[in-house]
Amino acid sequence: xxxxxxxxxxxxxxxxxxxxxxxxxxxxxxxxxxxxxxxxxxxxxxxxxxxxxxxxxxxxxxxxxxxxxxxxxxxxxxxxxxxxxxxxxxxxxxxxxxxxxxxxxxxxxxxxxxxxxxxxxxxxxxxxxxxxxxxxxxxxxxxxxxxxxxxxxxxxxxxxxxxxxxxxxxxxxxxxxxxxxxxxxxxxxxxxxxxxxxxxxxxxxxxxx
Amino acid sequence: xxxxxxxxxxxxxxxxxxxxxxxxxxxxxxxxxxxxxxxxxxxxxxxxxxxxxxxxxxxxxxxxxxxxxxxxxxxxxxxxxxxxxxxxxxxxxxxxxxxxxxxxxxxxxxxxxxxxxxxxxxxxxxxxxxxxxxxxxxxxxxxxxxxxxxxxxxxxxxxxxxxxxxxxxxxxxxxxxxxxxxxxxxxxxxxxxxxxxxxxxxxxxxxxxxxxxxxxxxxxxxxxxxxxxxxxxxxxxxxxxxxxxxxxxxxxxxxxxxxxxxxxxxxxxxxxxxxxxxxxxxxxxxxxxxxxxxxxxxxxxxxxxxxxxxxxxxxxxxxxxxxxxxxxxxxxxxxxxxxxxxxxxxxxxxxxxxxxxxxxxxxxxxxxxxxxxxxxxxxxxxxxxxxxxxxxxxxxxxxxxxxxxxxxxxxxxxxxxxxxxxxxxxxxxxxxxxxxxxxxxxxxxxxxxxxxxxxxxxxxxxxxx
Numbered sequence: 001x002x003x004x005x006x007x008x009x010x011x012x013x014x015x016x017x018x019x020x021x022x023x024x025x026x027x028x029x030x031x032x033x034x035x036x037x038x039x040x041x042x043x044x045x046x047x048x049x050x051x052x053x054x055x056x057x058x059x060x061x062x063x064x065x066x067x068x069x070x071x072x073x074x075x076x077x078x079x080x081x082x083x084x085x086x087x088x089x090x091x092x093x094x095x096x097x098x099x100x101x102x103x104x105x106x107x108x109x110x111x112x113x114x115x116x117x118x119x120x121x122x123x124x125x126x127x128x129x130x131x132x133x134x135x136x137x138x139x140x141x142x143x144x145x146x147x148x149x150x151x152x153x154x155x156x157x158x159x160x161x162x163x164x165x166x167x168x169x170x171x172x173x174x175x176x177x178x179x180x181x182x183x184x185x186x187x188x189x190x191x192x193x194x195x196x197x198x199x200x201x202x203x204x205x206x207x208x209x
Numbered sequence: 210x211x212x213x214x215x216x217x218x219x220x221x222x223x224x225x226x227x228x229x230x231x232x233x234x235x236x237x238x239x240x241x242x243x244x245x246x247x248x249x250x251x252x253x254x255x256x257x258x259x260x261x262x263x264x265x266x267x268x269x270x271x272x273x274x275x276x277x278x279x280x281x282x283x284x285x286x287x288x289x290x291x292x293x294x295x296x297x298x299x300x301x302x303x304x305x306x307x308x309x310x311x312x313x314x315x316x317x318x319x320x321x322x323x324x325x326x327x328x329x330x331x332x333x334x335x336x337x338x339x340x341x342x343x344x345x346x347x348x349x350x351x352x353x354x355x356x357x358x359x360x361x362x363x364x365x366x367x368x369x370x371x372x373x374x375x376x377x378x379x380x381x382x383x384x385x386x387x388x389x390x391x392x393x394x395x396x397x398x399x400x401x402x403x404x405x406x407x408x409x410x411x412x413x414x415x416x417x418x419x420x421x422x423x424x425x426x427x428x429x430x431x432x433x434x435x436x437x438x439x440x441x442x443x444x445x446x447x448x449x450x451x452x453x454x455x456x457x458x459x460x461x462x463x464x465x466x467x468x469x470x471x472x473x474x475x476x477x478x479x480x481x482x483x484x485x486x487x488x489x490x491x492x493x494x495x496x497x498x499x500x501x502x503x504x505x506x507x508x509x510x511x512x513x514x515x516x517x518x519x520x521x522x523x524x525x526x527x528x529x530x531x532x533x534x535x536x537x538x539x540x541x542x543x544x545x546x547x548x549x550x551x552x553x554x555x556x557x558x559x560x561x562x563x564x565x566x567x568x569x570x571x572x573x574x575x576x577x578x579x580x581x582x583x584x585x586x587x588x589x590x591x592x593x594x595x596x597x598x599x600x601x602x603x604x605x606x607x608x609x610x611x612x613x614x615x616x617x618x619x620x621x622x623x624x625x626x627x628x629x630x631x632x633x634x635x636x637x638x639x640x641x642x643x644x645x646x647x648x649x650x651x652x653x654x655x656x657x658x659x660x661x662x663x664x665x666x667x668x669x670x671x672x673x674x
Contacts, residue, residue: 016297019455022510023278030276034460037268041261041467057480113411129473129481142495143444143486147437148411166466174429174462175291177492180469180485185437188477189350189366190373190395192241198349198399199406200437200484 044164050127051158055208057130061183062196063204070209073155074099077119080153080205084116087145091138092121096155112144117151117201123178124171125156128164130183132156132206135176143177152201154181157209220571224544225536234541237372242532248478249529249585255480256470266467267589270523273460274513280425280458281504287428291490293500301331304505308333308417308450309340311501315448317342317415323432323439324348325419326364326526327452327505329548330561333417344417345409347438349402356383362542362550364528365476370541373398406438416442416497420453421525422468423502426461429489430502433472433482443486449497454505456522468525471587475527508561517598521556523588528553530582530592536575545572552582556595564603573599630662 046053051067059065068076078099085106088097097105097119106115121139122132132154134140146152162168172178185200196202228234253259273280285295298304312320320337322328322344334344346355353368354361357379361367368376373393380387380401387401418439422431430451432439443449459465473482491500513519531537531551542550546568547558555576559569573596582592605613619629633640640657661669 015299015303018299019297019504019506019510020278020281022506023281023513026279026282027276030279033272033276037265037272038261039265039467041258041265041470045256045258060480061483113407126481131481136492136495143440144495147440147444165470169462169466169469174424174465174487175427175489177489177495178485178487179440180481180487182479182481182483184483185435186483187349187395187399187436189348189353189368189436190376190398191237192245192366192369193395195395195399197396198403198436198438199347199410199441 042164043166045128046163050161050163051208054125054127054130054156054161055206057127058132058183058206059130061130061186061204063183063206065206065208067208073207073209076207077153077155082116082151085110086153087112087115087118087141087149089118089120089139089141089145091140092119093139108141108145112148115149117153118145118149119153119155120146121155121157122160124168125161126165126168127161131168132181133168133172134179134181135172136179137176143179146179146181147200150201151203151205153205153207155207155209220567221540221544221546221575222571224546224568225540225575228541228544229539233372234370235539237370238538238541241366241369242538245478245532249475249532252474252478252480256474262467262471263587263589266471266587267523269459269464269467270588273458274456274519274522277455277458277513280460281455283425284423284428284458285504287425288430288490288502291428293428293490293502296501296503298503298505298507300507304331304452304503304507305333305336307503308452309337309342311448311450312337312342312415313340315415319343319345319413320415320417321345321347321409321413321442321446322351323416323418323434323442324351324367325417325452326548327419327454328417329361331452331505331507333452345406347406347410347442348434349399349436349438352402352406353379356380360543361548363531364526364549364551364553366528370543410438410441410445413442413446415448415450416446418442418449418451420451420457421472422465423453423458424460424462424465425458427489429462429487431465431485431487433485435477435483437484440484440486443488444496447497448499448501450501450503452503452505454507455509472525472527475529475585475587508563512560515560518556518560518595520590521553521560521595523590524553524557525588527587529585529587533581533585534576535579535581536577540575545575552576552592553590556592556599559599559603564599570603573603627662627664630658630664633658634660634662
């Protein structure tokens, strides 16, 4: 028999059966054994104000952090813009972007390498680790949108901030595309010294409501 | 077996002797591993429940390895349901053939790559090159290694053996877009890499990645990274091909709450790495339109059959064991003769490849058994235990086999032992002049046998009490 990998290639059906064959027959005890795994770790590491902790932790990665009221958000966003045009993620609340002039807005279909930045919301945030999670739903845009432009402005409403990793994961649907962002793009590849700014956005500016 | 042994790779002691004599290499390694060691300790100390997280991570991995067939079937089903295509490869040659065929089907001759241990293990770049396909490494350290025509020497920081001045020289020589006045400031070097790769990311139509984790329950695959080159590769091209060792699967999404806590702190000593991407099959209008997952065995099912050695498959490639290892800090990564260096490499390579070659047979001995690797391992792999186990299985030199055979025969019978001890007592003068086992006598004195054994003394003196 010749599979699609022939000629000279492996027979895919045989490889699959071989590997699974070496791993033994399915058994019914899996669920019970899985349930017996001991999970004695903490659900959260810090008590208290998750918003303040998140702001502190995300700033630690050298992101720029603004803690603002909803009323002051539009002005703060407009003031943060650098020269050039910004894409507003589709579904971003209109009120948030109210102070961004029309001539500073780029269409979602714009050449992403040519725009200055992007404005988005987020799906969740993690206070303990200073992490923003995008699920690329409403107000966040497809993945390329928050990747190619150099300046990412992200609004984090307080009720989206989870205390720690377990709580945040419980809020998320992992079958959506997810991007966990902890500070601007960085590398530790040269002498294990952290340098901000490689391929992703070199500036991350966070607006905590 | 089919993980490539680097061509003409000498056994560990020979390779290490050369590396230890290279003072610049030792200085680069000592500085880098010293920095990361302290930072990892601080990042881990911040979590009061580190031991509980570690124990749970170990249990999840052991459970999954114990039911691997079950979870792989589930993963295959869920990835397929989400629009992905799953392929199975028994060894490196099969995996390389699958990836080569998939790239050919797209008509492309260049692929962008995310740093991946699995594709290094199978020698994918070389296989693609033979088929006329160029693989462009996009991780900064991998790029340094590729442009320098070099080999990786660390799991996480493949160019750890290079300092900033050396990296500047490599970029000046091999990167056409590098500015003439490029300095050795890490930020300037990172900027040069950004410019060099940006056009390629935007034009790339096929990407190849590895995977840190895959969730069986949902068919979700995750890549953990820092620079954003991973996101570029996982998002911008039309076709994504992911090569993943079968031991990377996790049962449920909930298990990620453990591994996303222990991995960043153990590897880069951060609370969280800059970027983690998770995707499930394909998403219309966002990211690649075709997703292929290649599940790789390549010695893993054989390793799983060894009750002591199988714990090596818990490894999440954090590299904490490299950074604390006194042998690695002096010998460097190249001496291990495999993409997996350091303590974990010393137990992983000989199991995945078998103990057939000189370098693999020597790897279980490339350790002082100090145990620091076990202590920092976030999935509690008892590396010293596996090292000792593999030492027992390693082929022995004829002289060693003869000596051990004689010792065994003597120790098996009290009469023969007494005779051997008597003979040893009579050869005291000869032993003092002995120069034969050089590796021993160069650094130590040969113990001189006593004139009379305790058993002989007891026999002669017991009546006096």
